[in-house]
Amino acid sequence: MPGTGLPLEGVRVVDITVAWSGPFTTMLLADLGAEVVRVENPWAFPSSTRGVYPRPTPEAVAAATSLNMSGYPDLNPGERPWNRSAVFNWHGRNKRSATLDIRKPSGRELLLRLLEQSDVLVENNPPKLLDALDLGYEQMSGRNPNLVVLRMPAGGLTGPYRDFVGFGGNFEGLVGLRSFRGYPTTSPENAPGSLHMDTAAGATGTFAVLAALRRRLRTGQGALIDLSQLENLVQQTGEFVMAGARGVTFGPTGNQDGRHAPQGVYPCAGEDRWVAISVGSDDEWRALKRLMGDPAWAEGSTFSAAPGRMAAHDQLDQRMAAWTRGLDRYDVFHLCQGAGIAAAPVLDEADMYADPQLAHIGFFRPLESPHTGRHSYPAHPLRWSGPPLRWDWAAPGLGDDNEYVFRQVVGLTEDEYEQLVAEGHLSQDYLDREGNPL
Amino acid sequence: MTGVALLDGVRVLEFATGVAGPYAGKLFAGYGADVIKIEPPEGDEARQWGPFLTPTPDPDTSALFLHLNSNKRSITLDPGCNSGRALAERLISSADVVIESYRPGTLEAWSLGFEKMKALNRSITLTSVTPFGQDGPYRDYRGSEVVYWALAGMNFTREWDGRPVSLGGNLAQYQAGNLAAAATMAALIQAEATGEGVHVDASHLLAQVGSASGAMTYLVAHAYNGRTSAPPRPSPERTPTRPPFGPLPNGTFRCVDGAVMVSTLGPWVPRMLRAIGDAELSAIFGDALRLAEPAGAERVNEIASAWFASRSRADAMAQAQAEGWPVTAVQSPSELAGDVHFLERGAVIESEHPVAGRLFQPGPPFHIEAGWSDRHPAPRLGEHNAEIFMELGLTVAELSAYQDERVI
Numbered sequence: 001m002p003g004t005g006l007p008l009e010g011v012r013v014v015d016i017t018v019a020w021s022g023p024f025t026t027m028l029l030a031d032l033g034a035e036v037v038r039v040e041n042p043w044a045f046p047s048s049t050r051g052v053y054p055r056p057t058p059e060a061v062a063a064a065t066s067l068n069m070s071g072y073p074d075l076n077p078g079e080r081p082w083n084r085s086a087v088f089n090w091h092g093r094n095k096r097s098a099t100l101d102i103r104k105p106s107g108r109e110l111l112l113r114l115l116e117q118s119d120v121l122v123e124n125n126p127p128k129l130l131d132a133l134d135l136g137y138e139q140m141s142g143r144n145p146n147l148v149v150l151r152m153p154a155g156g157l158t159g160p161y162r163d164f165v166g167f168g169g170n171f172e173g174l175v176g177l178r179s180f181r182g183y184p185t186t187s188p189e190n191a192p193g194s195l196h197m198d199t200a201a202g203a204t205g206t207f208a209v210l211a212a213l214r215r216r217l218r219t220g221q222g223a224l225i226d227l228s229q230l231e232n233l234v235q236q237t238g239e240f241v242m243a244g245a246r247g248v249t250f251g252p253t254g255n256q257d258g259r260h261a262p263q264g265v266y267p268c269a270g271e272d273r274w275v276a277i278s279v280g281s282d283d284e285w286r287a288l289k290r291l292m293g294d295p296a297w298a299e300g301s302t303f304s305a306a307p308g309r310m311a312a313h314d315q316l317d318q319r320m321a322a323w324t325r326g327l328d329r330y331d332v333f334h335l336c337q338g339a340g341i342a343a344a345p346v347l348d349e350a351d352m353y354a355d356p357q358l359a360h361i362g363f364f365r366p367l368e369s370p371h372t373g374r375h376s377y378p379a380h381p382l383r384w385s386g387p388p389l390r391w392d393w394a395a396p397g398l399g400d401d402n403e404y405v406f407r408q409v410v411g412l413t414e415d416e417y418e419q420l421v422a423e424g425h426l427s428q429d430y431l432d433r434e435g436n437p438l
Numbered sequence: 439m440t441g442v443a444l445l446d447g448v449r450v451l452e453f454a455t456g457v458a459g460p461y462a463g464k465l466f467a468g469y470g471a472d473v474i475k476i477e478p479p480e481g482d483e484a485r486q487w488g489p490f491l492t493p494t495p496d497p498d499t500s501a502l503f504l505h506l507n508s509n510k511r512s513i514t515l516d517p518g519c520n521s522g523r524a525l526a527e528r529l530i531s532s533a534d535v536v537i538e539s540y541r542p543g544t545l546e547a548w549s550l551g552f553e554k555m556k557a558l559n560r561s562i563t564l565t566s567v568t569p570f571g572q573d574g575p576y577r578d579y580r581g582s583e584v585v586y587w588a589l590a591g592m593n594f595t596r597e598w599d600g601r602p603v604s605l606g607g608n609l610a611q612y613q614a615g616n617l618a619a620a621a622t623m624a625a626l627i628q629a630e631a632t633g634e635g636v637h638v639d640a641s642h643l644l645a646q647v648g649s650a651s652g653a654m655t656y657l658v659a660h661a662y663n664g665r666t667s668a669p670p671r672p673s674p675e676r677t678p679t680r681p682p683f684g685p686l687p688n689g690t691f692r693c694v695d696g697a698v699m700v701s702t703l704g705p706w707v708p709r710m711l712r713a714i715g716d717a718e719l720s721a722i723f724g725d726a727l728r729l730a731e732p733a734g735a736e737r738v739n740e741i742a743s744a745w746f747a748s749r750s751r752a753d754a755m756a757q758a759q760a761e762g763w764p765v766t767a768v769q770s771p772s773e774l775a776g777d778v779h780f781l782e783r784g785a786v787i788e789s790e791h792p793v794a795g796r797l798f799q800p801g802p803p804f805h806i807e808a809g810w811s812d813r814h815p816a817p818r819l820g821e822h823n824a825e826i827f828m829e830l831g832l833t834v835a836e837l838s839a840y841q842d843e844r845v846i
Contacts, residue, residue, distance in 0.1 A: 007627040024650035032624050047703055067667055071659030086658035091650070156805075160756075161779040166764035168651075170699035175780075176771030181606035182597055188768045189690040189697035192595045194605050196613070199651035203616035207465060208804045210623035211444050217627070219442075227804035231785040235461075236612040237771055238505035238800045241786060243489035244772025245798035248501075250489060254597075255584050255604050259487055263584060265592070265602050272668055274602050276592070278582035342569075342580035344588040346602050348668055349660035352590065352647055360574035363647065375661040381648025382621045383571065383639040385552070386628050 005387035006033025011213065012118040012409070014039055014111070015095065016102075018046040020195065021168070021229060022124035022152055023091040024202025029120070029209060030094035031380055031389045037118075037405055038092075039111060040398060042099045042427035045438065048167070050082035050398065054430050054438045073372050082430060083371035083397035090378065092395020093367060098405035099398060100425050107425055108133055112143045113410050119216075120209055124152040124201075124229075126163040137224040146222045148212040152205050154197075156228030168197035168229075175233045176240060182252045191252065200236055201229040261309035262288075262316045265346065268329035274346040275329040277320065277336055282306060287339040292323050369394035399428040443470025444809050448626070450474070450535040452510065453517065455482040457608045458642065459539035459567040460506040461615030462622060466535070467509035468802060468810045474529065474826060475510045476517070479844065481819045482507070491794045497819060498793035502608070504816040505799055508789075512817035513826050514846055518548055522845045528830050530555050534629075535563045535622055542568055542577045552637045562635040563625040567618050571641040581642050586610035590646035590653040594667035614645040685722075685735035690768075691746035693754050698746060701764040709763040714745045791815040820846070 003009075011034040015026040030036040045054040052069050053060075056077050064070040071086030078084050101107040112135075115121060121140060123130065130136060130151075137149050154171050155161030164171075170193075172178060177196065178188035205227055212223040234241060240250060255264045260278040268275050279285050282305055289298045297319060302308050309316055324332050329345035336343035347355065353364060353376065361383065368374040372394065380389045406412045406420060420426055429437035448471040452463040460475070460482070467473035475482070484506060485497035492499040517526040527550075530536060536555065538545060545551045555562045566572055569581030584604045587595070591610070592602040618640035625636035647653050656667045686702040687710065702710050711720050719741045721728075728734040746754050751767035758765035769777070775798040780786050784801040789812055791797055802810035823846055827837050840846045 007624050007631065020650045020655075028620060047705070065670060067656045067659040067665060070665055071655065071662055073662040075663045086655050086662055090654035090658045155779065156783055159779040159783045161759075164755075164759045164764075164766070165762055166699075166766050167701055170701055170764060170766045173699050173768035174766045176769055176774060177606075177609075178768060179770045182603055186597065187697075188770070189699065190598070192597065192603060194591075194595060195651040196605060196609055199649040200609075200613060200616060202650050203613065203620050204465075204803050206620040207616070207623055208806065210620060210627060211469060212806060214623065214627050214630075215444055217630075223806050225804050225806045228783065228785070231780065231783065231801070232803045234774065234780070234785055234800045235803045236609055236616075237607055239489055239500075239502040240607065240771035241774050242501040242505055242797060242799050243491065244770060245775040245786075246491050246501075247772075248489050248491070252606060257583060260582060263582070265584060265588065265604075272600075274588070274592075276582075276584045276588035278584055280582065337576075337579040340580065342582040342585045344581075344585040346588045346592050347590065348593045348666040349657050350664075350666055352657060353660070357570055357574045357576040357643065358647065361571060361644070363644070372662070375658070377661065378648060378654050378657040381617055381644045382624075383641075383644065384621060384625060385637040385639075386625060 004033050004390065006390065007386075008033035008213070011035070011120065012037065013120040013122060014114055014118045016121070016123045016125070018049045018124060019167070020048070020091075020198040021201040022122055022205070023049075024199060025150070025152070025205035025209065026095065026122050027091040027093070028202070028206040028382070031382070033390060034120070036095040037114070037401070037409070038095050038097045038396070039100050039102070039114070040097060041101050041103070042398065042429065042431050043101050043103075043424070045082070045430045048087060050088040051085035052087065055081055073375070080371070080397065080429065083395075089372060089395045093377065094390045094392050095396060096401035096405060097396035097398055098402050099427050102133060102135070104423065104425070106419075106423055108135060110406070110410065110420070110425070111135070112140070114405070115140055115147060116144050117409050118144070118147070120148045120150065120213070122150045122152070122205065122209070126153050126165050127151065127157050128163045141222055144222070146216060146220060148209060148216060148223050148225070150205055150209050150225045150227060152201055152227040152229055154229045156231060157226040161230070168195040169193035171230060172197050172233060175230050176237055176244070177233060180240060180250060180252050183254050184252055186252055196236075197229050197233050201227065201232050204232045256313060258310070261306055261313055262320050264317050264320060266317075266321045266324040268324050268327055268332060268345075270328075273329045275324055275332045276344050276346065277332070278342040279309075280342065284341045285309065288336070288341055291335050291339055365391055367391075367394035371395075371397045397428060398430070399426060402426045442808060443811065444806060445469045445471040448472070448535065449533045450537060451476060451529055451533045452537050454537050454539035454567060456484055456539060457502070457506065457611035458615035458618060459537050460484065461612050462565065462567065462619040463510060463537050464506050464508065465616075465619040465803070466622075470811070473510040474822070475507060475512045475817065476515050476526070476529070477512055477819055479514050479516055485819070491797070496793065498791070504791060504794060504797065507816035508799065509813050510817060511822035511826060512820060513823050514820040516845055517550060519845060521840060521843060523548060523550060525827070525830070525840070525845065526550060527558055530562065531558050532830070533559065533562065535565065535626060537565045537567065537618070537622065539567045542566070542572045552635075556635050560635060561629045561633050563622060563629050563638070564635065565618055565622045565625065565638040565640055567614060567640045569641065570643045572639045576643070583608055583610055586614075586642045586646050589643055590649070591651065594652055594656065594669065596669050600669065610642060610646060613649060614640060614642040617645045685729055685738045687738065687742040691743060693746050693749055693751045696751050697768045698751050698754050698765050699768060706763060709761045710758075713758045713761040713763050714742065716741050716745070787812060789815055793818065
């Protein structure tokens with residue numbers, strides 16, 4: 001990719017990440033100009049990376065209620081479902097895919113040879129996985145002292161939780177993220193789950209790699225980055241950790257936050273249609289009152305100041321809902337925002353594709369691939385006045401770039417390449433123990 | 439720690455209040471940048487936001503403010519007036535990065551827009567953090583935590599009765615700041631390489647719709663087959679729902695002292711069997727017919743439930759994780775200051791604040807050689823006025839004149 005002018009032009013990232021957090025980091029690095037080479041093991045299908053299951057039946061896909069399981073073009077998992085899952089295709093743009101069984105000595109050695117030609121390695125497995133292969137920062141930097149290595153397991157590289165496994169939705173409970181979600185009567189374990197851990201770690205991992213690369217530009221030094229995804233979440237709950245340690249009690253408050261009143265998510269005309277409204281000051285309350293037609297119940301001193309509105313919040317919620325129920329959610333949204341009140345309709349994916357602000361930004365952009373066809377994809381979460389962020393190709397199929405990576409980048413001879421084939425490293429399919437496509 | 443701090447020598451001006459902009463600034467400050475927080479004379483609004491560490495709210499005891507602003511220096515300045523602008527220009531000339539969170543158009547109205555900044559300092563990086571971005575039909579629209587989740591995330595985050603609910607806390611705002619920090623670092627590299635400054639337009643909207651937490655997967659899934667993340671209609675009764683994984687133990691289980699959360703995908707069954715070590719359970723999983731019967735599935739649930747019910751959260755977690763079975767304790771944030779893992783790694787550290795007293799606060803989000811350090815607690819309003827304005831070359835007389843004019 002000559003001449004992008006992007007800050008990571010000429011930087012090669014080896015990506016052995018799974019699931020969502022690590023892939024989000026490498027997506028952002030690729031957007032910023034890096035060449036990202038995914039090295040994937042065809043002998044081990046990592047769940048939630050190229051799909052939840054390797055080969056779901058069309059019936060299972062159609063019947064699934066989770067979009068992670070049903071997210072295939074036309075609900076058809078196709079010949080190679082691992083190339084067609086939304087779980088992979090949201091972040092795979094601009095990346096390359098090579099296959100290698102790094103559990104075999106020859107695969108491990110080839111990964112090290114690739115790292116000699118690279119600048120960054122990103123991985124998010126439990127540390128014991130690479131331990132078992134005697135493949136740590138020491139071994140990697142022994143072959144390439146300038147390498148920046150980002151390791152982002154849940155628990156980090158030390159401590160009792162070091163090798164803990166799980167998904168973000170469960171792990172978030174370990175650091176208290178479920179203790180302030182849901183209705184006041186909802187217990188943490190029954191609160192709706194989220195995958196915020198993945199998105200948070202992905203962004204911090206990008207910051208960390210960029211900072212390390214910047215220092216490397218000045219000093220030439222490589223770096224090991226130990227990013228515990230759990231600790232990164234602690235950053236985003238810092239106020240609760242600090243208050244909790246002081247004995248301050250708190251719990252879930254639904255859609256209220258103690259700063260805005262009224263604030264809530266209110267039903268609108270139509271089925272399952274909602275609008276979020278936040279009133280942040282007495283001026284905003286007066287503006288809202290005008291929008292509602294200055295109803296008699298809103299007059300008087302009860303609601304005129306924030307403490308009164310806070311105290312009567314439940315009553316206020318019922319009044320608000322009675323007002324919004326007959327209205328279109330977009331009408332309430334624009335009415336409120338036009339009067340200086342924060343509001344938004346609850347958007348689903350169809351709404352987002354139709355949203356005028358996202359259209360103005362050009363957030364959705366088409367990509368075409370032999371694996372999935374032509375579709376409109378969510379593009380860059382970053383905007384800037386710098387050179388255009390990369391938007392070069394759709395997510396690669398498993399092993400699509402084996403020739404490029406091993407012949408051109410690593411520089412294997414014909415014989416060495418044939419040896420790789422013979423040892424079963426190169427595959428466009430996930431394989432069972434006997435080496436047959438799953 | 440050896441060597442020079444990761445971001446040593448980088449100067450950041452933070453014309454930002456609330457959560458997102460200050461969190462981006464905090465990441466720079468923690469790793470060694472000199473972050474100067476320019477507060478309006480009445481202070482960052484987050485000083486008024488709870489939770490507070492003292493029974494009576496105080497601008498120096500907001501846990502949120504103290505967390506977001508550690509390792510920064512604070513000055514007060516009104517860049518909207520002429521003499522304030524002159525000081526702001528001197529600061530901008532001395533800086534590498536400016537982070538701001540004013541409404542779009544505000545800096546331009548003060549003649550401090552990006553073009554003006556570049557005229558003062560050609561390689562300046564300007565990061566604007568707003569609800570909806572610098573242009574477009576929603577550019578003047580306002581935001582809040584629930585508004586950001588409404589834009590993306592809430593449609594698939596529902597309470598038991600089907601009502602959309604926010605993820606809680608200030609998570610969307612933190613995430614916008616997190617991405618803004620990454621973009622700012624990229625812009626800084628770019629500016630240092632080319633000598634040409636970059637304007638980053640960071641928005642809460644893009645952080646929400648462009649995030650890994652489901653939003654992007656579901657957008658792609660929708661493009662592929664038209665489905666959306668709206669959940670099925672809820673049942674009228676309040677029943678804990680279990681994901682459709684057949685007889686595999688998934689979801690919440692009660693222990694002696696609280697709850698754990700459990701993930702058991704098909705390939706992980708052997709790990710669960712090793713952890714529980716129950717002959718009947720192993721026999722059921724060895725017998726496909728029995729497993730397929732409702733009675734078999736019910737027995738699996740009983741055995742697993744009994745195993746958890748006889749243990750503490752910590753023991754269940756440690757024994758399951760030793761076999762690679764994803765079991766995690768549900769803890770409250772208050773428990774972290776006593777959690778051996780997070781203490782050992784310095785994820786929660788003790789420090790001292792002159793007004794708020796002894797604090798437990800988060801340590802670094804990641805470890806790197808010569809990386810993060812806790813240098814000083816969050817500043818009091820204008821704590822560093824004299825220090826920084828003297829650094830800029832103001833005389834004592836000029837400083838007191840500005841103070842008399844209430845510019846500072």
